[in-house]
Amino acid sequence: MKYIVTFYSHFGAIRFKREAPTTWGTIQLMPVPRDLSLSCGTCAVIEVEGTVEFAHQQYHDIEQIVRVTGDGYEVLCHSDK
Template sequence: METYIATFFSHFGAVRFGRQLREAGIDCALMPVPRQVSSSCGTCVRFTAKPPPPLPAEGDWECLFCQVGNSYMELQSNL
């Protein structure tokens, strides 16, 4: 299992994505964006999965990162 961080353009987008993950049976937590990762709204969703669930085709997600030790590798961007 890998740990992922999804960032969003708005707090509402993070809350909505967290709800979708929980409904799919994936444990997740809303948290402040780590210092190494920038974000527009400052809220991210941290979750563990293998493989990561697809991010919505439309929506206000910003980036998906995989946690590697104490750093983060960008996997997907919606910029």
């Protein structure tokens, strides 16, 4: 599975990468796809075997979490900060 996490700030993206569980595997920071967000411009891409359980309240600067599907994106969580 591939997930994309968008943030309200660049600092939030860096902090997320640093504090995410190591069991999630590799997390890459990259520019946000424009069809997902116009916020800070940095997202985290997580590619794992299987699924990931997100404790959204644990990461305060998250704008949204989406799963990449064959048809585009499935929004798993969206924050109205």
